[in-house]
Amino acid sequence: SGITTLKIDYNRKDGYYFHVTNSNLSLVPDHFFRKATLKNSERFGTAELAKIEGEMLEAREKSSTLEYDIFMRVREQVERYIDRLQSLAKAIATVDVLQSLAVVAETNHYVRPIFNNEHRIVIDQGRHAVVEKVMGVQEYIPNTITFDSQTNIQLITGPNMSGKSTYMRQLALSVVMAQMGSYVPADSIDLPVFDAIYTRIGAADDLISGQSTFMVEMMEANQAIKRATPNSLIIFDELGRGTATYDGMALAQSIIEFIHDKVGAKTMFATHYHELTALSNTLTHLVNVHVATLEKDGEVTFLHKIVDGPADKSYGIHVAKIAGLPADLLERADTILTQLEGDTVTIQPQEKVSPQEKTVTETHVNEQISLFDDFTENPVLQELRDLDIYNMTPMQVMMAVADLKQKL
Structure with a gap:
């Protein structure tokens, strides 16, 4: 062309x-x-x-x-060989799984679990398989987990970022690995056989269907306490934080008591409500454990080690410092915390003008009532209960309220 x-x-x-x-x-x-x-x-x-x-x-x-x-x-x-091929495929798959578990166990120095019929958990120097893999063996701090046959609930206190969640997940993952036939990351491990694991860990919501984080939390807690048996494992992390302090604490306490008295499952319950640690005085199958910390010269080091007893304090302001919040904000928070921890605290507005120009009204707030201390009820409360306001005129109600206020 x-x-x-x-x-x-x-x-x-x-x-x-x-x-x-x-x-x-x-x-x-x-x-x-x-x-x-x-x-x-x-x-x-x-x-x-x-x-x-x-x-x-x-x-x-x-x-x-x-x-x-x-x-x-x-x-x-x-098609003429389908039975033989399926049998061969199943055999190869089984060998593949067992070989994988064997390699992982040998490489990471896992041990063979043993099982008991005494409802007892004894994990010596256990580790979280996944976290250990990410951090490295040298950095990961192992923890011993012990539930004797008479202990059903561990109440775990300690600051955020200290390792409470990892400690609880470590137990759940060890149980799964042991019951699927794998060796487990620990020096030794002795477990009962669990029929199920129920968890409430982390924050999640379903806003599209109108379910808030707290609603999802309560629904998951409900599933656990209704379905669990004495042979189940329950992991609850920070239950009750999605509502007012008294609401959350009351729910957390009642859930713990229900599990203790009516369910009997092995349970790990992590909480920031330090008041709940007093439950060990009345619940015979509950023990307190906490994450150890080292405090020196105003600096706090989380040891990521679980030890017996309740935590002595929280370290939320220290965690906020690690997150990089401004120094003057943290100083103000520390001042407010000191005031709130007193028997009677005075909440003072932050100074924005000179003392000569400032005129403020200070409000006195009584210390938060403990859920576990005995207290005498003010007789005014009974008088208030007895008021038949539906058969009183508005003026009579006003006079009655004025009288009650005077008595208070």
């Missing part, structure tokens, strides 16, 4: 065609016929190209038909 840039292309609409740019249209041979016109080029065909195209498309269709015929013959042949 004399067209140096002549090339053959293909698409479904035009099939195979010669692609000729506008600058070469004068060189197009007479036996070319136009198939399509574009902005900068035109497409042409020939009788010979059409013949080749037909042969190629026919060959492609025959090839596809031949492939399918061969596939059908192979399938029929395989």
Whole structure:
């Protein structure tokens, strides 16, 4: 044709065609016929190209038909050996899983678990398999977990970021690994056989269907306490924080008591409500443990080690410091905390003007009532209960309230 840039292309609409740019249209041979016109080029065909195209498309269709015929013959042949193939596949899969567990156990120095019928958990220097893998063996701090046959609940206190959640998940993961036939990351491990693990860990919500984080939390807690048996394991992390302090503490306490008295499952319950640690005085199957900390010269180090007894204090302001909050904000928080921890605290507005210009009213707030201390009820409360306000005039109600206020 004399067209140096002549090339053959293909698409479904035009099939195979010669692609000729506008600058070469004068060189197009007479036996070319136009198939399509574009902005900068035109497409042409020939009788010979059409013949080749037909042969190629026919060959492609025959090839596809031949492939399918061969596939059908192979399938029929395989069908005669299906039982043997499935048996072989299951054997290979089983060997694959066991070999994987064996390699992991040998590489990471796991131990073979033993099981008991005494409802006892004894894990010596246990580790969290996944966290250890991410951090490295040298950095991960192992923890011993002990529940004797008479201990059903561990109440865990300690600051955020100190390792409470890892400690609890470590137990749950160790149970799963042991009962699936794996060795476990620990120096030794002795477990009962659990029928289920129920957890409430982390924050989640389902806002699309109108369920808040706290609602989801309560629903998951409900599933656990209704379905769990004495042979179950329950992991509750910070239950009750999604509502007011008294609400949350009351719910947390009642859930602990319900599990203790009516469920009997082995339970780990992490909380920031230090008041709950007094439950060990009345619940015989509950023990307190906490995350050890080292405090020196105003600096706090989390040791990530679980030890017996309740935590002596919280370290929320220290965690806020680690997060990088401004120093003057943290100093103000420390001042407020000191005031709130007193028997009677005075809440003072932060100074924004000079003392000479400032005129403020100080509000005295009584210390938060403990859930566990005995206290004498003010007789005014009984008088308030006895008021039959539905059979009183508004003026009588006002006079009665004024009288009660005077007595207070």
